[in-house]
Amino acid sequence: MNSGNNSNRLSVIFLFMISLIISNNLDGQTWLRTMDRLPDTGQKINYTNSPGEDSDYEINTPYYVDNGDGTVTDTITGLMWQKQDGGEMSYDSAVDWVGRLALAGYQDLRLPGIHESFSLMNLDALNPALNKFAFTDTGAEYWWSADVAVNNPSKVWVTNSGGGQGAHPKTETISAGGTKKFHARAVRNTHPPNTLQARFKFIADSVVLDLLTGLMWERYPLNDSINWENALMRAENIVLGGYCDWRLPNIKEIESIQDEKNISPAVNKNFFSAIRSAKYWSSTSQFNRGVNAWYIDYQNLGLTTYGAKN
Numbered sequence: 001m002n003s004g005n006n007s008n009r010l011s012v013i014f015l016f017m018i019s020l021i022i023s024n025n026l027d028g029q030t031w032l033r034t035m036d037r038l039p040d041t042g043q044k045i046n047y048t049n050s051p052g053e054d055s056d057y058e059i060n061t062p063y064y065v066d067n068g069d070g071t072v073t074d075t076i077t078g079l080m081w082q083k084q085d086g087g088e089m090s091y092d093s094a095v096d097w098v099g100r101l102a103l104a105g106y107q108d109l110r111l112p113g114i115h116e117s118f119s120l121m122n123l124d125a126l127n128p129a130l131n132k133f134a135f136t137d138t139g140a141e142y143w144w145s146a147d148v149a150v151n152n153p154s155k156v157w158v159t160n161s162g163g164g165q166g167a168h169p170k171t172e173t174i175s176a177g178g179t180k181k182f183h184a185r186a187v188r189n190t191h192p193p194n195t196l197q198a199r200f201k202f203i204a205d206s207v208v209l210d211l212l213t214g215l216m217w218e219r220y221p222l223n224d225s226i227n228w229e230n231a232l233m234r235a236e237n238i239v240l241g242g243y244c245d246w247r248l249p250n251i252k253e254i255e256s257i258q259d260e261k262n263i264s265p266a267v268n269k270n271f272f273s274a275i276r277s278a279k280y281w282s283s284t285s286q287f288n289r290g291v292n293a294w295y296i297d298y299q300n301l302g303l304t305t306y307g308a309k310n
Helices: 091-100 114-118 228-237 251-256
Strands: 031-033 064-066 071-074 079-082 142-148 155-160 165-169 187-189 194-196 200-204 207-210 216-218 279-286 289-297 303-308
Touching: 091 142, 114 142, 114 155, 114 165, 114 251, 228 279, 251 279, 251 289
Parallel strands: none
Antiparallel strands: 031 194, 064 071, 071 079, 079 187, 142 155, 155 165, 165 303, 200 207, 207 216, 279 289, 289 303
């Protein structure tokens, strides 16, 4: 399918001007918006003739600028990243290291949140699943985030070189007595984050708007098991809230509503009360292995991984 014909179709979704929307704050929380936009996965390969797969939609195409000083700016998110990561280290060492790091004259560097770290993943590449022109390959297997697992302080959220994310024990890295390479990559904001008084808003009984990303979501997902091809077709054909341009979200989009502060299911339960502790498909296939597709498992913490499409 020609992705160019669908490049402006902005939905799980429908894209709103966030600044014009006023929302009731059911959680009594404010949200920091550290990323300007949610970048695309970068997947361009077609794996099926059915409409609706990741490569059929190219929204917020990743674009990086090498600043020539050891930093790279992501023009979609507005985040500035360390070009070459800091190498293998324990989590505690990573926290200490980033607090002392001065790079290119900047001293406000930090470890990224898990959603920020996952935004870098390039699902059209593998080991590492990163833009190879923007970032130096260091042989890392995982990258630390700043987020400790809410139900187990001995685990930290990490992204991995295969393109996924999940919570792993601090002891798995070599420096902590393990056998794997957990590295740290610093990030900074190029402008102050925006503060949102609320994150979600009910658009209709069946629809939730995410003010953080501008994505509109189905409030009551299908609770029956379904294979990947049928999931694509269902999403392409439903009508909700008067909108008919729905689609199956890519893995970055469905990961964006994963709430690492909640478990079983790992979502905001005030707005997504119908989401179960179960696995939910994305439209993203595993790179160069089209029999598999990426999904998020909202059971417990909400890791992203892949499984057989059938």
